[in-house]
Amino acid sequence: MPQLNPAPWFAILTFSWLIFLTVLPSKIMSHTYPNEPATQNTEKPKADSWVWPWQ
Incomplete structure (x- = not known):
């Protein structure tokens, strides 16, 4: 199951946050x-x- 491989998704996440x-x-x-x-x-x-x- 390729969606469980974190290598490409972690790089995409890192680069997108770097750009942001x-x-x-x-x-x-x-x-x-x-x-x-x-x-x-x-x-x-x-x-x-x-x-x-009153005082």
Whole structure:
């Protein structure tokens, strides 16, 4: 039964992953996004203490 011989299938799997890991990341990272994320203010907002009317 030839499907149980792992030699050609392991090589195909290895080469296909090698191609995926070398070609696809450069293609994915080359895309530009129209809206760049804005920087957030690092200053923490001042939290006012609660004023309870019964105390």
